[in-house]
Amino acid sequence: MTETFYDVLRRQGISRRxxxxxxxxxxxxxxxxPEFAPTMAQALETKPRTPVLWLHGLECTCCSEAFIRSSHPLASDVILSMLSLDYDDTIMAAAGHQAEAIIEEVVTKYKGNYILAVEGNPPLNEDGMYCIIGGKPFLEQLxxxxxxxxAVISWGSCASWGCVQAARPNPTQAVPVHKVIRDKPIIKVPGCPPIPEVMTAVVTYMMTFDKIPELDRQGRPKMFYSQRIHDKCYRRPHFDAGQFVEQWDDDAARKGYCLYKMGCKGPTTYNACSTTRWMGGLSFPIQSGHGCIGCSEDGFWDNGSFYNRLSDIHQFGVEATADKVGGTAVAAIGAAAAAHAAVSAIKRARNKAPANTGENS
Known part of the structure; x- marks a missing residue:
């Protein structure tokens, strides 16, 4: 009988509290x-762990590195214990034919009941020979x-969009997972790498409710990819006020002004970086002084220099660029000041005028 998630925790000496x-x-x-915490607890106490095959194609393994560094409580033990991670050639002890036999065993024994996690992408050129796993093309293994x-989880921008391997001129013809697997639900968790807590939360949701989270039209979980980084960025007030960093390490940079003019892609990038952040909520690139490079967006590697500023940013439903928004904000402040001065002058004039006695002079 397959252990439950809670069984594993108890065996490891983790308290119920x-x-x-x-x-x-x-x-x-x-x-x-908070009302969902008991539901989650009951599910993890009673449901058997879900078998997972975690495959690696063309990639740098940064998604795995991020995943195992999740700072969510107990993540290093709990999340990996929640899954019956039967195959992951990066961290598994087995090797060679013994390792590859695990894939066949899971596919046969748990038909229709296991999750396929994919990190990296398959190359199509030369019949997939640019990425060989266990003596066979990764394309075949996938x-x-x-x-x-x-279901399939596409970890990171490589599996979700293609990332640097699929960037022009793409000699290996690398493609994202959904270009090869078309008949299964695919959850895309893009980022280079994705935020660790986003990865573990997606897994937890699927384990708890036995279904995939609600996805946007591009296949990303709405709970983490429904808002732009720009929408919740702590530098946003400076953007609205037209206060921008003009050069690295200028006085505006020291004051923490908006990095839009330095090429920040936050206004067009959907991710949870500005809310969940990294390293246990410690920081994220913009907080560290560097603009967002848009690594969770499709084709970000081919979208020009990371330091070319965006030219068409719409705010508040108004057709305007960021410069116009800043200029409008300054003009509005000036107009408000002028209006206030005019009103004040009228009030002073009224106060100085003699009282109306109702008699004709």
Missing amino acids: SFLKFCSLTAASLGLG KYAAKDCK
């Missing part, structure tokens, strides 16, 4: 509210593992 705290904090990170899975 810590387990319930994990459920509460995870529910909060998913935006579900198709075989996906044919009977319940």
Whole structure:
């Protein structure tokens, strides 16, 4: 019988109090509210762990590095224990034929009931020979593992969009996972790498509710990709006020002004960086003084220099660029000041005028 998530925790000596705290904090990170914590706890106590095959194609392994560094409580033990991570050639002890036999065993034994997680992407050129796993093209391994899975998670921008491997001129003809696997639900979790807590929260949601989270039209979980980084950025007030960094390390940079003119892609990038942040909520690139490069967006590698500023940013439903918004804000402040001065002058004039006695002079 397959262990439940809670069974694994108890075996590792984790207290029920810590387990319930994990459920509460995870529910909060998913935006579900505290009333869902008991539901999450019950699900993790009773449901058997879901078998997972985690494959690696063309990639740099940064998604795995991010995942295992999630600072969410108990993440290093709990999240990996939540899954029955049967195959991951980066961290597994098995090797060679012994490792590859695990894929066939999971596909056969858990047909229709396992999750396929994919990090990286398949190259199509030369029949996939640009990426060989276990003596076979990764393309072949991917198709075989996906044919009977319940769902696919595309970790990172490589699996979601193609990323640098698919950038022009793309000699290997690398493509994102959804260009090869077309008959399965695919959850895209883009980023280079994705935020660790976003990755673990997506897994937790799927384990708890036995369904995929609500996705946007591009296949990304809405709970983390429904708002632009710009919408919740702490530098946003400076953008609205027309206060921008003009050169690296100028006085405006020291004051923490908006990085839009330095090429920040926050106004066109959908991700949770400005709210969830990195390293346990410590910081994110914009807070560290560098503009967003838009790594979670499709084709970001081919969208020009990371330091070319965006030329057409619409705000508040108004057709205007960022410069016009800033200029309008300054003009509005000037207009408001002028109006205030005019009103004040009228009031002073009225106060000085003699009282009307109602008699004709």
